[in-house]
Amino acid sequence: MNLNEMLGGEEYKYSPMAAVDDESLACLNSIATARKKKEKNKRRFSDEQIRLLESMFESESKLEPRKKLQVAKELGLQPRQVAIWFQNKRARWKSKQLERDYSILRGNYNNLVSRFESSKNEKQALVIQLQKLNEMVQQSGGAKQDSEQRLEQNSAESEADNRENGNCEFEVKPNLSLERSEHGGGVLSDGDSSIRADYFVMEEEPSLLTMVEPVDGSLTSPEDWRSWDSESVFDQSSGSYQWWDFWG
DNA sequence: ATATATATTGCGGTTACATCA
DNA sequence: TATGATGTAACCGCAATATAT
Numbered sequence: 001m002n003l004n005e006m007l008g009g010e011e012y013k014y015s016p017m018a019a020v021d022d023e024s025l026a027c028l029n030s031i032a033t034a035r036k037k038k039e040k041n042k043r044r045f046s047d048e049q050i051r052l053l054e055s056m057f058e059s060e061s062k063l064e065p066r067k068k069l070q071v072a073k074e075l076g077l078q079p080r081q082v083a084i085w086f087q088n089k090r091a092r093w094k095s096k097q098l099e100r101d102y103s104i105l106r107g108n109y110n111n112l113v114s115r116f117e118s119s120k121n122e123k124q125a126l127v128i129q130l131q132k133l134n135e136m137v138q139q140s141g142g143a144k145q146d147s148e149q150r151l152e153q154n155s156a157e158s159e160a161d162n163r164e165n166g167n168c169e170f171e172v173k174p175n176l177s178l179e180r181s182e183h184g185g186g187v188l189s190d191g192d193s194s195i196r197a198d199y200f201v202m203e204e205e206p207s208l209l210t211m212v213e214p215v216d217g218s219l220t221s222p223e224d225w226r227s228w229d230s231e232s233v234f235d236q237s238s239g240s241y242q243w244w245d246f247w248g
Numbered sequence: 249a250t251a252t253a254t255a256t257t258g259c260g261g262t263t264a265c266a267t268c269a
Numbered sequence: 270t271a272t273g274a275t276g277t278a279a280c281c282g283c284a285a286t287a288t289a290t
Contacts, residue, residue: 043265084279088278090258
């Protein structure tokens with residue numbers, strides 16, 4: 001900051017600084033000090049002045065020139081002082097507003113984080129539950145095959161018994177077969193639909209888990225989750241069978 | 249009508265000082 | 270009492286706009 005800047009104000013603005021010698025410099029320094037003392041004496045505005053300025057600012061953050069003159073006259077201030085007060089006030093208000101906005105945003109963010117965490121935990125629990133169910137389904141598939149084999153064996157034995165006993169009046173249809181239904185489930189059929197039972201079979205595991213756990217680990221859209229409720233997964237067959245009925 | 253100079257105003261950043269813990 | 274943090278009046282430099290020449 002040069003001396004001209006130190007002195008400031010209109011009366012010093014256009015001073016010929018090039019011609020300043022040491023003595024003049026000292027003189028001007030003293031003038032600057034005097035100005036500072038003068039400023040120091042009339043430093044803060046009075047409470048009454050502040051009150052009026054604040055109330056003016058509440059109604060309008062920018063003063064029209066005419067209003068500025070009026071307020072200055074009313075408060076016994078220079079119009080420039082009023083203008084500067086409004087400038088500073090706008091800057092302070094803007095700064096405070098930034099703090100308020102930041103605080104609100106931070107609150108929203110924290111809320112979102114906690115909701116995300118609880119959703120993540122819930123999802124994890126569901127994935128574990130899903131895995132257990134898959135295991136149970138696979139086990140029941142094996143049991144199905146065993147029972148089918150046993151059925152075939154029994155019917156063969158009874159046929160033999162019948163032949164042995166010469167009793168051919170009660171013929172049991174032995175042609176139970178295991179087919180794939182159109183929706184991926186299985187149909188236990190006796191060939192002419194006299195015995196028919198849908199059973200639930202999961203889609204291949206990897207596709208299930210892929211849907212539950214997207215590659216990027218982020219939550220998918222609500223639409224994705226909606227399509228994944230238990231109803232739509234387990235209640236695919238049109239019959240009255242429920243998935244738990246099969247081994248229940 | 250157009251170009252240039254000058255004045256005014258607002259804003260961001262800074263300084264100097266007062267006040268307070 | 271000394272000191273660092275904070276608030277505030279005033280200022281500077283710049284850009285945008287209005288007004289005069």
